[in-house]
Amino acid sequence: MRTVHSLKELRSILKAFRQQDKTIALVPTMGNLHEGHIALVRKATEAADIVVTSIFVNPMQFGASEDLDKYPRTLAEDQAQLEAAGNTLVFAPTVDEIYPEGLANQTKVVVPEVSEGHCGASRPGHFEGVATVVTMLFNMVQPDIAIFGEKDFQQLAVIRKLTRDLMMPIEIIGAPTIREDDGLAKSSRNGYLSDQERAIAPVVYKTLTSVASQLEQGRSDFNTLEQEAKEALAGAGLRPDYFNIVNSLTLKPAAEADRELTLLVAAFLGTTRLIDNISVTR
Numbered sequence: 173m174r175t176v177h178s179l180k181e182l183r184s185i186l187k188a189f190r191q192q193d194k195t196i197a198l199v200p201t202m203g204n205l206h207e208g209h210i211a212l213v214r215k216a217t218e219a220a221d222i223v224v225t226s227i228f229v230n231p232m233q234f235g236a237s238e239d240l241d242k243y244p245r246t247l248a249e250d251q252a253q254l255e256a257a258g259n260t261l262v263f264a265p266t267v268d269e270i271y272p273e274g275l276a277n278q279t280k281v282v283v284p285e286v287s288e289g290h291c292g293a294s295r296p297g298h299f300e301g302v303a304t305v306v307t308m309l310f311n312m313v314q315p316d317i318a319i320f321g322e323k324d325f326q327q328l329a330v331i332r333k334l335t336r337d338l339m340m341p342i343e344i345i346g347a348p349t350i351r352e353d354d355g356l357a358k359s360s361r362n363g364y365l366s367d368q369e370r371a372i373a374p375v376v377y378k379t380l381t382s383v384a385s386q387l388e389q390g391r392s393d394f395n396t397l398e399q400e401a402k403e404a405l406a407g408a409g410l411r412p413d414y415f416n417i418v419n420s421l422t423l424k425p426a427a428e429a430d431r432e433l434t435l436l437v438a439a440f441l442g443t444t445r446l447i448d449n450i451s452v453t454r
């Protein structure tokens with residue numbers, strides 16, 4: 173497995189693979205890899221000949237008061253896990269390589285509708301940053317396939333729409349959320365939790381599954397269910413950011429006639445912001 177830091181090296185290696193008619197899968201990450209990321213890489217190895225994993229903590233998607241500076245950077249450990257999972261190439265560029273003219277002068281990609289609400293409302297500019305860097309990664313790697321986790325449900329919807337709207341010949345594959353034994357979705361940010369917070373964190377998934385089963389049993393008073401879920405989170409010591417029951421495709425508030433629903437949640441535990449979701453068919 174090779175690691176490259178420059179676009180020039182990346183392009184020259186990929187050109188050789190393309191000349192051999194190899195198919196390429198891209199797994200974009202911000203590093204500090206865990207089993208959730210590795211599941212994406214394994215899926216990629218089944219779907220394409222060559223797997224490129226990018227590791228880039230993208231400053232454009234972080235708000236001014238967010239955790240850009242403290243976000244864990246663990247390249248050596250990440251490389252070892254990727255090698256074991258059958259990854260071919262790691263692309264770990266510097267910020268200057270990606271934004272040589274700085275962030276203020278950078279052309280941006282805006283994805284309407286699905287970027288609005290939920291994390292888009294709580295993290296203004298976040299999905300613009302994600303859509304921009306993912307578009308750039310797609311142009312740099314030119315993959316046949318790209319794999320993203322369903323844990324970031326709204327992000328996956330944003331990327332599906334941008335790929336469709338910009339006519340990119342890339343198949344987007346979503347992969348299920350990998351969880352700890354107690355249900356907590358694996359996330360790099362779980363590492364910020366104190367022992368006491370870590371013990372409380374599974375309440376997020378427990379609340380999701382409880383609301384999901386009530387929907388399956390026929391409840392459709394969505395606003396009341398959302399309110400009850402936020403109260404359950406607050407009662408356990410979390411500070412709910414949002415708990416929204418939405419149409420799985422549009423991410424708009426659920427309507428009585430909708431059959432495919434997704435429950436989207438974000439909540440703070442101390443200073444750590446956790447997100448999760450679960451989908452229900454009724």
Ligand SMILES: Nc1ncnc2c1ncn2[C@@H]1O[C@H](COP(=O)(O)OP(=O)(O)OP(=O)(O)O)[C@@H](O)[C@H]1O
Pocket residue numbers: 200201202203207208209211212319320321322323324347348349350351357358359360361362
């Ligand atoms: N538990 C998980 N199961 C499946 N996919 C995941 C999981 N966690 C992250 N991913 C996916 O891995 C890719 C890279 O995500 P990222 O590097 O932000 O990881 P993360 O652990 O979600 O970090 P963060 O704590 O910053 O949200 C995304 O497509 C994301 O959806």
Ligand SMILES: CC(C)(CO)[C@@H](O)C(=O)[O-]
Pocket residue numbers: 200201202228230233302305306324327
């Ligand atoms: C897709 C992504 C790598 C873009 O920076 C990031 O948002 C992430 O890790 O989910």
Ligand code: BAL
Pocket residue numbers: 233234324327
């Ligand atoms: N996992 C999505 C990346 C972010 O929170 O910035």
